[in-house]
Amino acid sequence: MDDIANSVSDSCFPQIIPNITFQTVNNKCIVIVEVYPGFSRPYYLKSEGKVQGTYVRVGGTTRPADAMKIKELELEGMNLSWDEQICIGYPVEAETVKKLCDDITKYMLEAAVSEEEKRMVKPVTEQQLLNWKILKKTESQLAATNAFVLMTGEHFPFAKIQCALFKGTDRDIFIDKKEYGGPLYKQIESAYQFVLRHIDLSAEIEGIVRKxxxxxxxxxxxxMIVNAVCHRNYLDNACVQVAIYDDRLEVTSPGMLYGGLTLEEAMSGRSKIRNRGVAEVLSRMEIIEEWGTGIRRIVKRAAEYSLPEPEFLEIGDSFRVNLYRYTSEKPIKADKKPIKLERERMILQYIEEHESITNKEARELLGLAESTTKRILKDLVKQGVLCEQGERKLRKYYLA
Structure with a gap:
């Protein structure tokens, strides 16, 4: 036992002190070596050095950590969050700061249930962004953190959500695909609407009310989408992926579980926040509710719908959630009529708020191709719901 303790201590840096005990099982002495998660990460083999001697567990295998993973471990060891670090050279403009403050306030107001709660909501200020470490002051100047960049622009090329609808149950034939960039909270909403457009929508009549x-x-x-965006590893050169198949909705997030968290611990409700700044803003916006309850909430909602139990997987250096649809002998096909009605409803609601809509505005609203959007608008004109004015690109549609 002493030899094992000395070998571990002498071979690794920073020093690791294992807990070594023994038990007698079937008249045999079994030596038990336990190594608990440490805070001085990364730990590596002295003989190989930090770059070559740092290893991580991926599933049931041990792999050398790449430069990106080592960087994340270093930040973790210093109790630093990557998104709270300053983004060198990124400008902080007053208009951008105001826009973010206004958007956070807007979300807070929308989340308020009663008029009394709405009155209690105070406009978010620049000082609050500083308190939340979304902005920092350096030599009396404002500096943008990575969280501020993620919430206001498209500076990081892989901070996006890729959405796709596939035919069948594997990634073979695309039916529709979109990629969403920009502020994270807008990405979340766009990806969410993409899924709703491509799953079945049914209607039930209860009394005189249609549900x-x-x-x-x-x-x-x-x-699923919020968790993927909030907890992903932004040092990883990959995008969050939302895929819809005949039998499931699949959301894949770059990065393994953070901070030595195991899948069993995550399932039980334990949580470690990888992106503290992002989580802070999304929490203030009421986009995420309580940290650590996301997985259990997904399981509970699936049970309420009598769906198969969702699947949570660590695949390589990514995390995946599968939410299964109702199974049947034939592949599930979306009911086109409810989807069409929902798209028309979105257009009419937009016109009520903005008086008119162009093909481009409708295309961005629905996330569809120009030809498909034009066909929907023309159908509404034929039905006598809309009227059109102007030629080609200048054409606008109004309520008839």
Whole structure:
């Protein structure tokens, strides 16, 4: 036992002191070596050095850590969050700061249930962004953190969500695909709407009230996307991916579970925040509710819909959630009529708020191709719901 303790201590840096005990099992002495997660990461083999001698567990295998993973371990060891670090050279403009403050305030107001709660919401200020470490002051000047950049622009090329609808149950034939960039909270909403456009929507009549219901719990859909965006590793050169198949909704997030967290611990509700600044803003916006409850909420919503139990997987250096649809002998096909009605409703609501809509505005609203958007608008004109004015690119549609 002493030899094992000395070998571990002499071979690794920073020093690791294992807990070594023994038990007698079937008249045999079994030596038990336990190594608990440490805070001075990364730990590596002295003989190989930090770059070559740092290893990570991926599933049931041990692999050399790449430069990106070592960087994340170093930040973790210093109790630093990458998104709270200053983004060198990124300008902080007053208009951008105001826009972010206004958007956070808007989300807070929308989340307030009663008029009394709305009155209690105070406009978010620049000082609050400083308190939340979204902005920092250096030599009396404002500096942008990576969290501020993620919430206001498209500076990081892989900080995006890729969405796709596939035919069948594997990644072979695309039916539709979109890529969303920009502020994270807008990405989340766009990806969420993409999923809703491509899953079944049914209607039930209760008395004189019509109730629309999607085939998958919308709370679980949003939770899957929000968790992927909030907890992903932004040092990883990969995008969050949202994929819809005939049998499931699949959301994949770059980065393994953070801080030595195991899948079993995550399932039990334990959480470690990888991106503290991003989580802070999304929490203030009420986009995430309580840290650590996301996985259990997904499981609960699926159970309420009598769906198969969701699947949570660590695949390589990424994390994946599968929410399964109702199974049947034939592949599930979306009911086109409810989807069409939902798209028309979105257009009419936009016109009520903005008086008119162009093909480009409708295309961005629905996330569809120009030809498809034009066909929907023309159908509404034929139905007598809309009227059109202007030629080609200048054409606008109004309520008839």
């Amino acid at each position: 629309d219901a999607y085939e998958l719990p919308i709370g679980a859909i949003r939770e």
